[in-house]
Amino acid sequence: MLTPDRILDAAEDVLRRFGPAKANVVDVARALGVSHGSVYRHFPTKAALRDAVAERWLNRVSAPLAAIAAEHGPATGRLWRWIEALSLAKRKKVLDDPELFATYHELSLDAREVAREHVDTLARQAAQIIADGIARGEFAETDPATTARAVLNATSRFHHPAHAAEWTEPGLEDDLRAVWRLVLSGLAARA
Amino acid sequence: MLTPDRILDAAEDVLRRFGPAKANVVDVARALGVSHGSVYRHFPTKAALRDAVAERWLNRVSAPLAAIAAEHGPATGRLWRWIEALSLAKRKKVLDDPELFATYHELSLDAREVAREHVDTLARQAAQIIADGIARGEFAETDPATTARAVLNATSRFHHPAHAAEWTEPGLEDDLRAVWRLVLSGLAARA
């Protein structure tokens, strides 16, 4: 039985093997032992298939982060662990799955829906931790959504795929910690 | 008389007209009415010529910022004007000179010397303002160089060429202001 999920598995495999530039629908169909027309029964276009692969792949990044966001301890430590985990996860992805990472980066360049949704998901998680921090009196009173966006923007050098080329530089961890110190004092500061 | 400066003028023109992908040394020589061999008398390689064009072009960004860094008023307002001017200058460049901007972006991707120096120059200017702010009691005591790097990193979404594609989105100014508020409270916070 041909299901979207089986197609996604095959597509991810093909994408990982050949990269976004060389992967094509016929290869995906061949990997499944069906004609490429059948793939089009489940995904309207090649772009939709690619987006679905990226979406699943991005969920594997954000799901572990959601766990941190849902914890109940002090918000300061949680937010730091959340940011560090985000940065580490992205760096790990670019090393382990360079081809899938390139696919994702392509998406984010086109400002595709999937990339935007991923950012929204991350912003929601960060906002949750920040709202907790405000409730617990750890952070100053601000709009959690706006502040979460600001935190994401301020740390984009460490998780935005546009900066992936810089992630091998030494001292990256130190730079992240320096930005974190700045951001943390900003969050904690009384108005 | 063929001088490096005249060559740079011609090269900048050619680069602006054809873009980094199409511009070539023969065209630059033709624009000057000399043979391309003569250009090689002044610049050892095409890459060196390209770097020199970018360097001059980047100096035109950092020079007006140096003026702000050298002012004597309150550091808080100066730092904000400095960051805003940096972000605006880059955005203006990408609109006015897309081809030269692409040249510069290419450099920054290759992590070329010129791009690194530009970042160092900016970091030095920011460090100067931050050191002033610490001396004036506006900012908490920190290492100005480290903090300057952190401020640059935290705002890279608004001036790093890798993010140029996002600079047409509405709300960019608001995002910058939100990050600035966060950073400013971080700078001002007492230890």
Next chain:
DNA sequence: GCGATGACAGATATTGAAATCTGTCAACTG
């Protein structure tokens, strides 16, 4: 003699014809 030239070799880019790919759909199968 000093700066400029232009022919040259090897590297790189362009081009257009041929091959492949995407997306559709009428026909097929179980």
Next chain:
DNA sequence: CAGTTGACAGATTTCAATATCTGTCATCGC
């Protein structure tokens, strides 16, 4: 009849021949 197939048109990509470009250097002319 639900799901699959494969032939097809038009779009896109590949590939190899051709042209152009980079960087060198022996030679030129002022």
